[in-house]
Amino acid sequence: METIGLAKRFKDVEALRGLDLVIAEATVLGVLGPNGAGKTTAVRILTTLLRPDGGRAFVDGIDVVAEPHRVRARIGLTGQDAAVDERLTGRENLDYVGRLHHLGPRMSRQRAGELLDQFDLADAGDRVVKGYSGGMRRRLDIAMSLVARPSVLFLDEPTTGLDPRSRLAMWDLIADLVAEGTTTLLTTQNLEEADRLADRIAVINRGSVIAEGGPDELKQRMGGSRIEIEVRDPADADGAVEALWPLCAEGCRVRRQGRVVTLPVTDGAQLVPEVVRAMDAAGIAIDDVAMRRPTLDDVFLNLTGHRADEAQDQAPEPARP
Amino acid sequence: MLRDTWTEATRNLRVVPRSPDLMIFALVQPVMFVLLFVYVFGGSIEIPGFATYQQYLLPGIFAQTVLFGSGFTGAGVAEDMQKGLIERLRSLPMSQSAVLIGRTVSDLVRNTVTFAVMLLVGFFVGFRFEGSIPAAVAASALLLGFGYAFSWIMALIGLSVSSVETVNSAGFVWMFPITFVSSTFVDPSTFPTPLRWFADINPFTAATNASRALYNGYSPGRDLLLSIGWAIGISVVFGYLANRRFARANRT
Numbered sequence: 001m002e003t004i005g006l007a008k009r010f011k012d013v014e015a016l017r018g019l020d021l022v023i024a025e026a027t028v029l030g031v032l033g034p035n036g037a038g039k040t041t042a043v044r045i046l047t048t049l050l051r052p053d054g055g056r057a058f059v060d061g062i063d064v065v066a067e068p069h070r071v072r073a074r075i076g077l078t079g080q081d082a083a084v085d086e087r088l089t090g091r092e093n094l095d096y097v098g099r100l101h102h103l104g105p106r107m108s109r110q111r112a113g114e115l116l117d118q119f120d121l122a123d124a125g126d127r128v129v130k131g132y133s134g135g136m137r138r139r140l141d142i143a144m145s146l147v148a149r150p151s152v153l154f155l156d157e158p159t160t161g162l163d164p165r166s167r168l169a170m171w172d173l174i175a176d177l178v179a180e181g182t183t184t185l186l187t188t189q190n191l192e193e194a195d196r197l198a199d200r201i202a203v204i205n206r207g208s209v210i211a212e213g214g215p216d217e218l219k220q221r222m223g224g225s226r227i228e229i230e231v232r233d234p235a236d237a238d239g240a241v242e243a244l245w246p247l248c249a250e251g252c253r254v255r256r257q258g259r260v261v262t263l264p265v266t267d268g269a270q271l272v273p274e275v276v277r278a279m280d281a282a283g284i285a286i287d288d289v290a291m292r293r294p295t296l297d298d299v300f301l302n303l304t305g306h307r308a309d310e311a312q313d314q315a316p317e318p319a320r321p
Numbered sequence: 322m323l324r325d326t327w328t329e330a331t332r333n334l335r336v337v338p339r340s341p342d343l344m345i346f347a348l349v350q351p352v353m354f355v356l357l358f359v360y361v362f363g364g365s366i367e368i369p370g371f372a373t374y375q376q377y378l379l380p381g382i383f384a385q386t387v388l389f390g391s392g393f394t395g396a397g398v399a400e401d402m403q404k405g406l407i408e409r410l411r412s413l414p415m416s417q418s419a420v421l422i423g424r425t426v427s428d429l430v431r432n433t434v435t436f437a438v439m440l441l442v443g444f445f446v447g448f449r450f451e452g453s454i455p456a457a458v459a460a461s462a463l464l465l466g467f468g469y470a471f472s473w474i475m476a477l478i479g480l481s482v483s484s485v486e487t488v489n490s491a492g493f494v495w496m497f498p499i500t501f502v503s504s505t506f507v508d509p510s511t512f513p514t515p516l517r518w519f520a521d522i523n524p525f526t527a528a529t530n531a532s533r534a535l536y537n538g539y540s541p542g543r544d545l546l547l548s549i550g551w552a553i554g555i556s557v558v559f560g561y562l563a564n565r566r567f568a569r570a571n572r573t
C-alpha cells in the first residue's frame with residue numbers, strides 16, 4: 001500500500017498537502033498525528049470513500065481512484081465511529097457483512113462463528129448490539145472488517161474513546177492480528193499506542209508527514225521520559241535543581257519552571273525513590289512527584305518547535321453527516 | 322446486485338419484529354383517523370354515489386397509511402448515515418445501488434403488512450369491496466406502488482438531512498398538505514378555488530380516486546393511468562436522484 005503526494009482540500013481547509021506513505025507487506029504503519037492532522041481523510045481516500053484532489057494512492061498495486069471496486073475487495077475498514085447495525089446481533093452483523101462480500105450463506109455463517117470466538121464475543125454473539133459496551137462494539141467493528149480476510153486492514157483511531165482497560169485489551173487484540181501477518185494502517189493520537197503496535201511510524205501534521213521511522217528511532221528524536229517534581233515553596237526550586245544534578249545522566253540538564261523541576265531520564269521509574277530521597281536529604285518539601293512519558297505534545301514540540309493542534313488555520317473537526 | 326439487494330432487504334426486515342412499537346405506532350394514527358372520521362364526522366358527511374361514508378373514506382385512509390409508511394425509509398436511511406454504517410457499506414465490494422433499493426423494497430414489504438392490517442380494520446368498521454376482487458387487488462397494488470414511489474422521495478430526504486428527527490419533520494411538512502388538500506377525506510369540490518386547484522393536480526388525489534373507484538366497482542377512468550404514471554415517474558426521478566446523491570455523498 002502506498003500513497004504519493006496525496007492532496008485534498010475541503011473548501012478553505014487543506015486537509016492533505018502532499019502526503020507520502022508506504023506500508024510493507026505484513027507490517028503495521030502507525031500514522032500518528034493530532035486531531036485535524038488529516039488521518040481520517042487519508043484513510044477515507046485509501047478506502048475509496050473519498051476522491052483525492054491530487055496525488056495517487058495504491059492498495060496492492062491497484063489504483064484506488066481508477067479501480068475502487070477491486071480495491072474494496074482487498075481492504076477492511078474500521079472507521080472512527082463504530083459502523084455496526086445496533087438492531088442486529090453480533091453474529092448477524094458479521095454474517096451480513098460476509099454476504100455482502102459474496103462469501104455465500106454457509107461460509108458467511110462459519111466465518112461469523114470463527115470471528116466471534118477470536119474476538120471474545122462468543123457469549124454475546126446472539127445478543128443485540130444495542131446492549132454492547134463500547135469495547136465490545138469496537139471489537140465487533142474490527143471483526144466485521146476482517147470477515148473477508150483483507151490484505152490491508154485500516155484502523156482509524158481504534159482506541160479513541162475507550163476506557164483504559166478496554167484500551168489495553170484492544171492493544172493485545174491488535175497485536176495478535178498483527179502477529180498473524182495482517183498488513184495494517186493504524187491511526188492514532190497516542191504515542192504509546194503507536195510505539196506498542198507499529199513497526200514504523202509516520203508522524204503527520206497539517207496534512208503531511210513531518211517525521212518517519214521505527215519507533216525507537218523516533219523516540220530518540222522525540223526526547224525520552226522525565227521525572228517531574230513540584231516543590232511546595234517556590235524559593236526551594238533552585239535548591240531542588242542543585243540536589244538533582246547528581247542523578248542526571250551525561251549530557252542531561254535539569255530544568256525548572258515555577259515550582260516544577262524536571263529531570264530527564266533514559267529509563268525508569270526506579271529513579272523516582274532516589275529523587276524523593278534526594279529531596280528529603282536536602283530538606284525540601286514536595287507536593288508532587290511523577291514520572292512522565294513523552295506525549296504527542298512533546299513530540300510536536302520537539303519536531304516543529306510549537307505545540308500540536310492550535311495551528312491557527314485549522315478549524316475544529318466538524319461532525320460529518 | 323439482486324443478491325446484495327436481498328441481503329440489505331433482509332437486514333432491514335429482520336429487525337421489524339424486534340421493535341413492534343414502530344409497527345404499532347404506524348397503525349395507531351390511521352386507526353384513530355378511521356374511528357374519528359367514521360364515528361365523529363361520519364354521521365354528518367354524505368357523499369353522493371357512495372352508500373356509506375366508509376366506502377369513501379377508507380381508500381383515502383389506505384392511501385394516507387402507505388404514504389406515511391414511506392417515512393420509515395427516510396428515517397432508516399438517515400439512521401444508517403448517522404451511525405457510520407453507510408461508510409462501511411461504501412467500502413465493501415457490493416453493488417452500491419443495492420443499499421437504497423434494499424431499503425425501499427423492505428419498506429414496501431413492511432407497508433404491505435401495515436396495509437393488510439388496515440384492510441381488516443376497514444372491514445371491521447363496515448367497509449366492503451363493492452367491485453370485483455381483481456379490481457380490489459389492483460386498487461391495493463396501486464396504493465402500495467404509490468407508497469413505494471414516495472419511499473424514494475423520503476430516501477432522498479434521508480440522505481440530505483443530518484438526523485432522524487429532521488427527516489420526520491421534513492416528511493410531515495409535505496405529507497400533511499399532500500394528504501389533506503386532496504380527495505382523501507372529503508370531496509374537494511367544496512374547497513376554495515386555490516386549494517381545489519392544488520387538489521386537482523395533486524397526484525395523491527389521482528391515486529386515491531383511482532383506488533376508490535376500483536374498490537367501489539366504478540370505472541377509474543383516466544385517474545388509473547394518471548396515477549400509475551405518477552408512481553412510475555416519481556420512482557424513476559427520485560430513484561435516480563437518491564442514488565446519485567448516495568454515490569456522491571461525502572465523496573467530493
Ligand SMILES: Nc1ncnc2c1ncn2[C@@H]1O[C@H](COP(=O)(O)OP(=O)(O)O)[C@@H](O)[C@H]1O
Pocket residue numbers: 010011013014015033034035036037038039040041042314315316317318320
Ligand atoms: N468532510 C469534510 N468537510 C470539511 N472539512 C473536513 C471534512 N473532513 C475533514 N475536514 C477537515 O480536514 C482536516 C483534517 O481532518 P481529518 O482527516 O478528519 O483529521 P484527523 O482524522 O487527523 O483528526 C480538519 O481540519 C477537518 O476539519
Ligand SMILES: [Mg+2]
Pocket residue numbers: 036039040041080156157
Ligand atoms: Mg480522524
